[in-house]
Amino acid sequence: MSASRTERLLNLLIALLNTKYGLRRSELREKVYHDTTSSEAAFGRMFERDKGELRHFGFEVETVTDKGWGSDDPATTRYRIGKESNRLPDVSLTPAECTVLILAAQLWEQAALGSAAQNAMRKLQASGGLVDAELPAGVQPRIRPAGQAFEDLVAAIHAQHPVSFSYLAGSTGQEEMRTVEPWGLGSRFGQWYLVGHDRARGDKRFFRLSRFTSAVTVLEDTFTPPPSFNVREQLAALPELPVRHAVVDVAAGALLGLRKHSEPFDGGTSGGGAAAETAAESVPESAAGGAAVPPRAGFDRLSVPYRDAETLAEELASYGPKAIAVSPAGLHAAVRRRLAAAAAFAAAPEPPIKFPRSEQPKRRKRTSEDQLKRMLQLVPFLVHNQGLHISEVADRFGITRKELEDDLRILICSGLPGGYPDDLLDIRWDDDHVYIFEDLDLKRPVRFSVDEACALLTGLEALNGLPGLDEGGALESVTLKLMAAAGEEGLKAAAVSGPEVAPEDSATLETAREAIRTGAQLRLSYLAPQRDAVSERDVDPHRLYSLDSTWYLEAYCHTAEGLRNFRLDRIQDLRPTGRAASSAGNPAGGFPVKLFTPNDDDAVVVLELTRQGAGLADDYYAERTAALPDGNMLAEIRFGSADWLPMFVAQHGGAVRILQPRDLANAAREWLDAALAGYGEHAARQLD
Secondary structure, eight states, X not given: OOHHHHHHHHHHHHHHHTOSSXXXXXXXXXXXXXXXXXXXXXHHHHHHHHHHHHHHTTOOOEEEOOSSXXXXXXXXXXEEOOTTTTBOOOOOOOHHHHHHHHHHHHTTTTSTTHHHHHHHHHHHHHTTOOOOOOOOTTEEOOOOOOHHHHHHHHHHHHHTOOEEEEEEOTXXXXXXXXXXXXXXXXXXXXXXXXXXXXXTTTEEEEEEGGGBOSOOEEOSSOOOOOTTOOHHHHHHTSOOOOOEEXXXXXXXXXXXXXXXXXXXXXXXXXXXXXXXXXHHHHSOGGGHHHHHXXXXXXXXXXXXXXXXXXXXXXXXXXXXXXXEEEESHHHHHHHHHHHHHHHHHHHSOXXXXXXXXXXXXXXXXXXXXXXXXXXXXXXXXXXXXXXXXXXXXXXXXXXOHHHHHHHHHHXXXXXXXXXXXXXXXXXXXXXXXXXXXXXXXXXXXXXXXXXXXXXXXXXXXXXXXXXXXXXXXXXHHHHHHHHHHHTHHXXXXXXXXXXXXXXXXXXXXXXXXXXXXXXXXXXEEEEETTXXXXXXXXXXXXXXXXXXXXXXXXXXXXXXXEEEEEEGGGEEEEEEEEEEOOSTXXXXXXXXXXXXXXXXXXXXXXXXXXXXXXXXXXXTTXXXXXXXXXXXXXXXXXXXXXXXXXXXXXXXXXXXXXXXXXXXXXXXXXXXXXXXXXXXXXXXXXXX
């Protein structure tokens, strides 16, 4: 859509909304299109395209014909849009309901549905539905989607397009190309799953996104999903994998976190108890020799419980030469595959490192469709927020002042056919405060799109069980209100289901929340995996936030003399010191907080990410990015500690490598080579 087409569509919408009996095509051609040169056929094609665009925005153009002679004559056919067409119903929310709704919308920050959530909240504000609400002190849960695949699949699900991708089959361990009609996407057991119809197999299948080995390709044809499909109900029927035990050799004195939930392995003959017996039973015949060979000198043999081999393989790969997966064979192969892929990527020819000159964050190019969608939100927003400063309005919509003024100039030239002063939108901002005096029946926002309904309803669902949030049943009541307001689009939102963000250890969360609320200092015992040690810290707590159900405490650490982020599941003990928290190291800005607080002595690292790993640029707040010709990406990221970066590279198994600094790139390669050498030595000892 060109800018002129945006203006034309806006005028067409206003004309069709403000006619009681409808307008004939000839009237529209003369008064709205001002078209006197094209042929009737050419004008007809343009008009049909424009009706399709309005339908895309949810406005159905009604066709009105007179009964009797000549009723089928196109010249006498009239067109109009009902005043209630696609209008968001009134939604009245209490402060408690607004609290949970704001948290739900913020869940999707930097995620595929983030902008959709912001649009939905603006519509509620434009309708007067939002009231002042007090958010929980220092608490911000968030959802981390499964990389680029999540974005592509959500778009395909809502547009009803099939997808194809390469997939590592759990039953065979082989990569296969799959073509799937995506019905829904959801999280269960800490993993994201796609549910859909596998065309090659002719049946419903579940696909775990962590097993995707290629980017998702969205195909052009369409499909019809099953009626009333609900992905959460489908995933609820998915049985949880049984607890099994792996045999893992671990460097003596290392990996305290892994040892915490493991037991010594003795082959099930003595001392190991039920865990050791289960471990012995879990060793397949093909790998029995590996478990029979004793660990090499300087290593301990452990029995490690797990449910999912790929999840454990990701963890074990990150440990590099400090851990060797002995059995079962599938786990052993999965770890070696990740390490080999990471080593191959690290050794591949390197691209030239060149970032765009501009240091401004890259913004998606705005289209005329974006502009028209924004205008349909802007008018009702101004009606309910008279007199706001123009800069504040621009900030609310995430645009520059110039972009907002461009919108306003188009709006004030738009109106009813004829263009008389009283027939135009009347908006004034002479003193930098924006007022609207004539809205031409655009004062109510457009109904939620399926993406917007999905963002809010999925976010509310994810908050279920978060301690101290749902006082008075606000979560359930606001969900019912939004479902009623969203209508059919709300039902379609059931195709996406996020993880519940409640932490496993709610007691630790409650202790930290109370300390933040009262300004109390805390003492914690913390397991730092990078240093493989437990330390005692006195901290001044500031904020709590999560990625899915993994929660972090942002606090000023008196030992490190700076802001640090502590994972709650690594805090072994947490208690008040009896002292008040100091004002040192107060974090700047509001939510969403970052997992990383920049400092002058940070390591600035240039990474190359494959398309599978592209989401890491957002997860770690890349300062600069650049696209590469092969579809990969360069990302410049700050890290507070570089010691764990070899683990980071190994964990992601060929999706990321370090390019600069050279010493870190070499350290990662050495880490991977040492890990693979350990597996090679283990294989040689089996043969002996």
